Amino acid sequence: MQYIGIAADEPSRLERISGNKVSLLAKYSYTEAMARELCEQHGLLSPIYATGTRGGCWFCPNAKIDHFIRLRRDHFQLWLELKRLSRTPNLCSYGFKWGKTLEEMETMMDWEERQLKLF
Known part of the structure; x- marks a missing residue:
């Protein structure tokens, strides 16, 4: 399984996902803004x-x-x-x-x- 970072609010990018790829951001309903905030909180941005x-x-x-x-x-x-x-x-x-x-x-x-x- 390949995990990719496409957010829940990126529908056109999510539509292109195929094969053994999955977006955990989308799976857990994380938007780009939410992902950014989480990265900031943990010093990863x-x-x-x-x-x-x-x-x-x-x-x-x-x-x-x-x-x-x-x-x-x-x-x-x-x-x-x-x-x-x-x-x-x-x-x-x-x-x-x-x-x-x-x-x-x-x-x-x-x-x-x-x-x-x-x-």
């Missing part, structure tokens, strides 16, 4: 929300590369925590949505930052 349009959890393996670049640049302590957590035994996944490890992601981020500096 990404600081990226202060500078970006959407961030999710600061440690989300489905985040975009630029999200992780900003996280590493602006909140280096959280980046170090993510690196520490990536070495936890028995994780459900050791990769990101691209099938990359944290170390491989960091290399991709380095190349992306170099490219951005050229322009």
Whole structure:
């Protein structure tokens, strides 16, 4: 079973769920606002929300590369925590949505930052 974070108030996204995917947010009638509040209460809300349009959890393996670049640049302590957590035994996944490890992601981020500096 794959658990995905689609809120109860996102009907068009919920309609696209198929196969072995389930949204626990929808199952328990959690809206986006409720999920955000719960994340805030437990210190899980990404600081990226202060500078970006959407961030999710600061440690989300489905985040975009630029999200992780900003996280590493602006909140280096959280980046170090993510690196520490990536070495936890028995994780459900050791990769990101691209099938990359944290170390491989960091290399991709380095190349992306170099490219951005050229322009």
